[in-house]
Amino acid sequence: MTEASPIAASSPAAFDVQRVREDFPALHQDVHGKPLVYLDSAATSLKPQSVIDAVAEVYARDCANIHRAVHLLSQRATVRFEEAREKVRAFVNAAKKTEVVFTRGTTEAINLVAHSWGRAYLREGDEVLVTELEHHSNIVPWQILCQQTGATLVVVPMTDRGEILREAFEEQLTERTRLVAMAHVSNALGSVLPVAELIALAHERGAVVLLDGAQAMSHVDVDVQALDCDFYAFSGHKLYGPNGIGALYGKERLLEGMPPYQGGGDMIRSVTFEETIYNELPYKFEAGTPNIAGAIGLGAAIDYFSSFDAHVVHAHENAVLRYATDAVESVPGVRLIGTAPGKVAALSFLMDAAHPHDIGTIVDSEGVAIRTGHHCAQPVMEHFGIAATARASLGMYNTTDDIDALVTALRKVQELFG
Amino acid sequence: MDLRDLYQEVILDHGKNPRNHRFPEPHNREGRGYNPLCGDKITLRLQLDGDTITDVGFIGQGCAISQASCSTMTEAIKGKKLPEVEELFSKFHTMLTSDDGSDDPDALGKLAVFAGVREFPMRVKCATLGWHTLNQALRSEGGEATTE
Numbered sequence: 001m002t003e004a005s006p007i008a009a010s011s012p013a014a015f016d017v018q019r020v021r022e023d024f025p026a027l028h029q030d031v032h033g034k035p036l037v038y039l040d041s042a043a044t045s046l047k048p049q050s051v052i053d054a055v056a057e058v059y060a061r062d063c064a065n066i067h068r069a070v071h072l073l074s075q076r077a078t079v080r081f082e083e084a085r086e087k088v089r090a091f092v093n094a095a096k097k098t099e100v101v102f103t104r105g106t107t108e109a110i111n112l113v114a115h116s117w118g119r120a121y122l123r124e125g126d127e128v129l130v131t132e133l134e135h136h137s138n139i140v141p142w143q144i145l146c147q148q149t150g151a152t153l154v155v156v157p158m159t160d161r162g163e164i165l166r167e168a169f170e171e172q173l174t175e176r177t178r179l180v181a182m183a184h185v186s187n188a189l190g191s192v193l194p195v196a197e198l199i200a201l202a203h204e205r206g207a208v209v210l211l212d213g214a215q216a217m218s219h220v221d222v223d224v225q226a227l228d229c230d231f232y233a234f235s236g237h238k239l240y241g242p243n244g245i246g247a248l249y250g251k252e253r254l255l256e257g258m259p260p261y262q263g264g265g266d267m268i269r270s271v272t273f274e275e276t277i278y279n280e281l282p283y284k285f286e287a288g289t290p291n292i293a294g295a296i297g298l299g300a301a302i303d304y305f306s307s308f309d310a311h312v313v314h315a316h317e318n319a320v321l322r323y324a325t326d327a328v329e330s331v332p333g334v335r336l337i338g339t340a341p342g343k344v345a346a347l348s349f350l351m352d353a354a355h356p357h358d359i360g361t362i363v364d365s366e367g368v369a370i371r372t373g374h375h376c377a378q379p380v381m382e383h384f385g386i387a388a389t390a391r392a393s394l395g396m397y398n399t400t401d402d403i404d405a406l407v408t409a410l411r412k413v414q415e416l417f418g
Numbered sequence: 419m420d421l422r423d424l425y426q427e428v429i430l431d432h433g434k435n436p437r438n439h440r441f442p443e444p445h446n447r448e449g450r451g452y453n454p455l456c457g458d459k460i461t462l463r464l465q466l467d468g469d470t471i472t473d474v475g476f477i478g479q480g481c482a483i484s485q486a487s488c489s490t491m492t493e494a495i496k497g498k499k500l501p502e503v504e505e506l507f508s509k510f511h512t513m514l515t516s517d518d519g520s521d522d523p524d525a526l527g528k529l530a531v532f533a534g535v536r537e538f539p540m541r542v543k544c545a546t547l548g549w550h551t552l553n554q555a556l557r558s559e560g561g562e563a564t565t566e
Contacts, residue, residue, distance in 0.1 A: 355482060356481075357481035357541070361540070372456065388457045417482070
């Protein structure tokens with residue numbers, strides 16, 4: 001969200017985290033006899049009641065397929081589905097609704113670009129540039145594409161703090177670079193990439209840029225026109241929305257020039273055995289019955305998030321992250337992994353005393369949910385010479401009390417293993 | 419759920435100081451194990467004379483459960499004949515995965531300390547990584563045993 005966004009400007013509300021917590025029913029439960037402390041929002045965020053209700057209402061009331069029948073239920077479902085698309089457009093500040101393609105999530109959005117744009121435009125000798133801190137979903141589709149086309153995958157190294165620096169990026173950018181695919185925010189480390197600057201550099205060389213926004217949407221401003229990115233991929237379920245829904249933003253000019261990703265219903269204008277005429281944007285890329293309830297739920301999630309001033313939410317999360325960084329670092333034997341200045345929402349760490357998996361089990365028994373493992377970013381783990389980290393990650397509902405509970409649980413780990 | 423049921427002293431001890439944490443020489447079988455979920459890795463080597471495991475050792479890294487399980491396994495199988503080893507694994511597996519646990523915990527000796535893992539389904543794969551790697555080594559088909 002940017003300050004220019006009409007949603008943020010029109011309905012700012014004061015941020016009261018205790019009231020926010022009341023909106024999230026999953027927070028109000030005990031696990032292993034302890035109140036749940038949810039610190040795994042980078043894996044998936046919890047859902048506010050309004051999103052749960054919106055999804056339920058689709059099935060309870062507007063349960064029909066879209067873009068098809070003339071009956072009232074179908075009409076209502078279609079209107080709400082397209083309203084959700086408009087909400088996504090406004091949220092990322094795309095110029096047109098037709099530039100928003102619904103997908104299953106970030107992964108499918110990236111694969112759509114790899115299959116459609118990539119196979120149409122990449123040639124042997126071309127280069128695809130990714131960074132060392134990417135999630136597997138922004139590595140593997142490009143590896144597959146490179147194998148198919150003879151293009152080369154080139155990697156921008158990151159620093160030991162987990163940053164992607166302009167200099168390192170420029171060094172790998174060549175006249176052969178056709179596509180740059182990079183995270184907006186790192187899932188394993190929380191680093192925020194200087195994407196606006198890097199996009200401008202890539203464009204100077206004539207490269208197309210895709211941003212993986214899975215971890216960015218709720219933590220930093222996303223304005224696709226201001227960034228001038230060519231594609232932006234994200235998931236609803238990390239933005240307080242349902243699973244199985246996300247979107248690809250693409251510049252109209254690029255989407256128009258791309259062949260369909262999948263064939264099927266809804267993506268055609270007419271079909272004969274001799275010839276099929278494809279539907280217009282964005283439907284050309286939406287074959288089959290989409291996740292209607294998911295899209296409407298995502299719209300509800302955007303409504304919910306937009307009822308706050310995004311900058312106030314970000315400031316709250318950043319304050320909790322600073323508190324968490326100091327608190328976790330003060331536990332003896334803890335080493336933080338990823339210390340990029342300006343990082344957001346995630347704290348990866350190791351403990352001398354215990355393996356991340358053991359940390360995860362022990363803090364879970366204290367009611368604290370964190371992620372342990374390689375976070376689908378094995379090259380990041382390799383950079384640091386480790387197999388896994390423990391990661392606490394934040395949502396808008398987290399408080400410093402949650403961090404205190406985490407630290408208490410980490411001290412239990414020390415007690416048991418120390 | 420009590421954490422002490424999972425992290426028994428024997429497990430903490432073997433996790434910190436795994437036994438047979440070396441490659442035996444000579445050896446004629448090798449298995450490699452990998453748990454893609456958490457990145458735990460084990461390389462197990464052993465000397466099989468006839469149907470007796472005369473020596474065994476492993477090098478690996480991972481959580482306390484996987485390292486302790488592999489460590490106690492090497493102690494348990496050294497000097498045993500293959501049918502005995504198979505029976506041991508079968509009993510161990512049953513203890514970890516069946517609803518009512520092992521019907522014969524005494525037969526498992528020290529390995530019975532892993533009974534608590536049953537209450538932590540997400541960790542069963544940690545406890546069986548070493549055993550799957552052993553199976554793979556005995557089949558010696560090369561490649562890698564995974565917990566998946």
